[in-house]
Amino acid sequence: MNELKSLEHATLKVPYEVFNKRYRNAQRVLDVEARQVGSAAGELDAATRKQSVTTGEIDTLLGGMVEKLTTMKRKASEAITEELQAAIVCKKRLEHLKEQAAALAEPSAPQAKPTSYTSQTSLNQWRKVRLDRLLVDYFLRTGYYESANKLADARGLRDLTNVDIYAAAAEVEAELKNKRTARCLQWCADNKSKLRKLNSNMEFKIRIQEFIELVREDKRLEAVRYAKKHFSTYEEDQLKDIQHCMGMLAFPKDTEVEPYRVLLCASRWAALVAQFRREHARLLHPAALGALGVLLQLGLAALHTPQCARAAEPACPACQPPLRALAARLPHAHVSHSRLLCRISRDPLNEHNHPMVLPNGQVYGEKALKEMMKEHGSIICPKTKEVFCMKRVEKVYVM
Template structure:
């Protein structure tokens, strides 16, 4: 509803702007036309004729300007545009509160942890000088523990950007067992891209030699992939027109770079995305709900700062859902191994403790708090996320 109102108001402003622009151009064209006519009259003096009366010509031009009244016409169109624009701005201020500080709650953050999060964010994004500056000014040199690891990661990534896979292969070899536990095929993907690079630049013989040396060990568990690479040898001089043309796409190098970053962070025990980036993005998505709640609380004269739990859910996108959780709609408690979510026959879900409190005994029939259905504890089934 709010977006529809804003869209309609914007359309009205856009329409007025077009009309104002069209009217302004029309007035300017009229004035220009009259000036050109006067200049033509002045310049078209014939030798046999009397001199042109300049004063009379300019007087006539002034009278025509007065008849056109360009200032009045321009002021009228601009005034209509200004009125609609002011209404639009007031509507935006009403629907979208520009003071985001209203959604702020004082929290006693641990400054050491905050400095660590920010510094590691800089290191993760390759801003090593900025990270060093922060920890030096904050006086917390121990925060830079992850710096050396991210330096190593960026060296691998820089090498991949120039299609040099050797540093990445050395890292994979040193962490092969851990990568196997993550079910990663990073090593095979590196060799596959290198195989195609050699096939394009050195031809069939060079690619076949590389395959015998580096791809043969993968044939046991990745036979289909190796066979596909061997089939591409038949198209050595016309890969662009072959069934394997898609494998030449440079996007594969970008995907490999992304996967290497993911695996590197995983082995470090770090998330792929910077926690600071995720926190800010999630905050921006939930900000409209928080601002609306803050305004409602202020209108009811409730203390926003005293709240320990939000009375409304803040809906976030799937990219912010990192693990499945269940919060009982009755007790408002998060499900756990001791208090798991239970599915009622009516397909509503409550936590086990809530069901037991509602039934009081395992044999007593309980009524679902969300529909007229009734059930016993024995009819409820535990859900596993």
């Protein structure tokens, strides 16, 4: 359960935040509509108190009030529908996470033996669904939106993943790739408070790029006015970037002088796309690494030993490409109580399966060597292919 709490926090947090945001938006909209209805009711009440009021005026005021009530009802209905959709997603994700807890709890019940196979089957099925979810999340984080949508649709995981939320992010990315910033600035405005908590400089970088584009188009006076409007207030760490921008005004757009040449480079747009992708992922979950990356690193770290750097073991995932390159940067596994395993059968070497050493120094389990004797009539070392008889094999005692 600790693993679920730490790794699956975003699974429930994201739809809850969506639900909370829709609820607050609905409250603001309904408050505005309620004030308009109240204002219309006040006008109607004031008109009825007049002695010279006509039926036409009353009819017009009533029509306006009915129209405002109809609008309020429609918006309330839309808000309730959106909130219900978000609540249903929260419920489905919660039920999905509870499935693992139920599957793990069943074998520990007093009469759980007949159902242990069923519990393991359901647990394996849950893990398969979870792996698909993690893959979808990885695709979304790295910008493979089409692959994420196809996998989510094929496995029926739209409610268990954030593909619909990332659809808006994909549109913003497409706009940035086309060198348009309006959608990204709107996204920054919609999430201004959260981005400020994350110390994000996404909006500032977009403003810098808009200034650069004005300079690139030789609209230098307009660029100065733009700088006065958006760069008049700045953070301490932003001053250097602003100074570089203002220095661009003294150089032509095809300058080779640094750092102005880099600022005018078209590759900055790709950097903005990558930054927006990171900021959007941080907005949903502050962790820099997705759940798939965390689990992969945990698994490799548990298998990574100093032996992996000296000799690659065919049965060790941490020794095989491409995982070997990932495991090389991870710390070695800390095992306080290590176990010896037979390299043939992978069974533990203990008092029931004594370690046996061949004349060439290779150590294997007694059971595996006896099975080899029954099958081949001799012992063939899997590593050196040398052939030995059982009499030349000696028992090893580990202190």
